[in-house]
Each structure stands twice: as C-alpha cells, then as structure tokens.
Amino acid sequence: MKKGDIIDIRIEGIEFPGKSWGMVEEESGAKKVVIKNGIPGQLVKTRITKKRSKKIEGQPLEILSASPLEIPAECPAFGKCGGCTYQSLPYEKQLELKANYVLSLLGKAGIDGFEFGGIIPSPEVFEYRNKMEYSFGDDVKDGPLLLGMHERGSFYNIVKTDCCRLTDEDFNIIQRAVLGYFQEKDQTYFHKRSHEGFLRHLVIRKGRQTGEILVNLVTTSQSELDSADFTELLLTLELSGEIKGILHTINDGVADVVKKDDLHILYGEDCIHDKILGLEFEISTFSFFQTNTLGAEKLDSVVRDYVGDRQDKTIFDLYCGTGTIAQVLAPVAKKVIGIELIEEAVEAAKINAEANGLHNCAFIAGDVMEKVAELPDNPDIIILDPPRDGIHPKAIFKIIGFKPDTFIYVSCKATSLARDLPFFKEAGYGVEKVCCVDMFPHVGHVETVVKLSR
Secondary structure (H helix, E strand, O other): OOOOOEEEEEOOEEEOOOEEEEEEEEOOEEEEEEEEOOOOOOEEEEEEEEEOOOOEEEEEEEEEEOOOOOOOOOOOOEOOEOOOOOOOOOHHHHHHHHHHHHHHHHHHOOOOOOEEEEEEOOOOOOOOEOEEEEEEEOOOOOOOOEEEEEEOOOOOOEEEOOOOOOOOHHHHHHHHHHHHHHHHOOOOEOOOOOOOOOEEEEEEEEOOOOOEEEEEEEEOOOOOOOHHHHHHHHHOOOOOOEEEEEEEEEOOOOOOOOOOOEEEEEEEOOEEEEEEOOEEEEEEOOOOOOOEHHHHHHHHHHHHHHHOOOOOOEEEEEOOOOOHHHHHHHHHOOEEEEEEOOHHHHHHHHHHHHHOOOOOEEEEEOOHHHHHHHOOOOOOEEEEOOOOOOOOHHHHHHHHOOOOOEEEEEEOOHHHHHHHHHHHHHOOOEEEEEEEEOOOOOOOOOEEEEEEEO
8 A cells, every 4th residue: 555545444433623544454464544534434435645654644535335323414515515524423422432532532641540520512413603704715616606614625615505504594694695795796706826806704703692693794905895785785684683793804815814904894883792601791703702602601610610619719711712711710719810812802801801790800911921920829720721732832831830729721622632731740730520511513623621630
C-alpha cells in the first residue's frame, strides 16, 4: 500500500471530532488507517493520502455499504453538507461514542481514579442552534448563486441548507428569502481566488428564551446594497420570532472569516438578548455565546455544582468570554474575577453583570498569561474555559502557581484537555470528578468538565 492507492476499508472505530479508523493488512502486519468522518460498520472506498511508518491517513471517496448502526437522516442535505457528521446515528449511540472517546483519552494520559458523572444529553436534539453563519457561493464553477454551508471536504463549494434541522424554521425562512432576493438582483458573491464579488456571509442569531432575532449581512464594498428594500424584505417575513436588528457589515479582507471593516445598523438594534439560568445576556453579532442555550444551562449547572454552595470563595474565571459562567457563579461566591482577551466581550460581560444586579463580579480585558500575574487576590477556585487549543504552555505554570484549592477545567476539545491535565497532576492536583455535556448533537464535539483538587 502506498500514497494514492484506492482501497476498501471497514470502519472499526471513531476518533472525535470527525475522524474514524479501520485496519488494513500489509506484509508487515495489520495497519491502522485514519480517515475523515465514517461510522463504525461502514465499508468505505478510500484513497490513501499519507503513508508514514507510524501514521496512515485516507480520504473517503464513497460509502459502499452502510453501518448496521445507521438510521435515515432527517435532513436531505446530510452527507453532502459539512455541518453534521453523525445525524445517521441514533442519538443514544452518539452519546455513548463521545463519552467513551473522552474516557479513552484521559486513560491514555494517565488520568484515573475519578468519579465519572456520565454524559448529559442536550435538552434538544434538533433545532438547538441559536446562531448560524451561512456563506454565499456556488456548487459548480460559474453556477447559480447559493447560500448555505460549505460542502463536506470542499473549501469552495456551497450546499443549499434551507432545510437544516439544527436550527428552527425561522433560520430557514430567512435564508430562503435572502437567497431569492439576491438571485433576482443577479448579485455576485465574493470569490476566494480573484477576491472579486459582493456577497460574503449571512449571520443569524436568535434568542432561544426570548425569540429575538438579529440578522447580519456581510459583504464587500464592491457594490451597493439597497438598504430600505432589503430591510423591507426581512420585516415582511412570517416568523415565529421577532427581528430586533438588521445589520450590514462591510468586510474587504481576503480571509474567509466574518469580521468588520465597517458596520451599519439598517433597522432596530445591534444586539439581542437571551437567558441562561434566569440571568439575561446581551448578545451582539460578534459576541461569543454558547450556540446551544439550553445545553449551556446544563453545562453551567455542572460547573456550579462542582463549585458548591458556600459563599465565601474567591473565584477566578479565566478565558471568561462574555462572563456567562462567572455570572452564574456570582450568587454562590464571595467574589468572581474574569479575564478575557477580547475587549468587546469584556465590555459585554460588565454590561450584563450590571443588568443582572451582580456586584461581586469584575472583568479584565487582556491576555490571560499576562493578567493573571497582576491579580492581587488569592483565589480559592480557578475556572478554566480555554479556546480549543487549550491553555498556553507558558500560562499553565503561572495559573497552577496560584495554588487554589480547586481547579474546574471546562474543555471543548478533549485532546487539549488530556494534554493539559498531567501538568496539574504533576503539581499535586488530583482529578476528582469528570462529566461530559453534549452541546452539539450530530456533530463530533463534546464539552467536558473536570474538577481537580489539591
């Protein structure tokens, strides 16, 4: 077997997120091949893309036979759209695979002897997302304008996803209307190679508890938008929620990300509101807010349970974002100090804490690695909710150096968690409790909450 060969592989296991593996026989013995996606039991025609002595990778070309575990997917775009990976698996099986994946990683990292709280399912298996970021493009060269998600495995092709089951129907209605509007206008989309074109993204947010909707159209400055006409189109739609704001963001950068060079409010406000565990949060189009509101309540409840009910503790919430966890913990703490790199998120955290009547919260903008060294307080508990890549290697020793009684690590990427925990173990902290929370049904991600005690 060599790079470029096409072989049939029976999938035997999953490596989240979005990877699976099967075994192939060679003269030297059976070898493991890792491929994208895949469900145990599937027979997949695979092209070998990387061949090393210790690592073989493949690209799936065709599913030759389904897994006996599979069920019909509810979304007609499933398999082509890159938004979902495991919608054809029963939800109970998804939970089992995710929990086993986390436990396996922790075991390989030498983390054991803890109380495992299992995996908490998402309260909603479908229609749970409160934010979607759609892209304009096409699915063939010079084809008709499309609006939707990227095709699985493609950087350029777009799949029309106005039937998506991860969102409620308001998202699909808005998506259809906006695409139809610009198709009639014969408007161009921004081409990633030539950097020419007008339409880039459509971002929709909806408050799960409030029904408030924020629509943000992202374009270049290479054409003009009829703002009044576009606004009228959206406001005349029959929706279950209520549009509170319509925005037009100008982005002339070349990277395929949503950012602003300029922003115009076409209607209403530039934010919406949602609630978690009775607390209200103001959310802008660029704010970080957990995409599964009801799932976030489950996650934050686990953190609060790990903290306990004593109100004499000083808590540091590092990588605090808009301060959701900090504010949930404020009623059971003496003082909470949050640190976040993104200044806009810190300002939002301050506004939300004030609106919620929480006066024992303080939020600091800056790099965690730098700001933790400036804090005068001695924390009893430190909450860690880092980005997907985990804690910066230089910051981890400063954080451990505070020597709190308890660390609570909230991880959205289990491989980063498994890499970081041995540093705490070496410093004298034992993993006391672990609990998984599924915030992303049908997708290969899982949140893990770990309580470490000195």
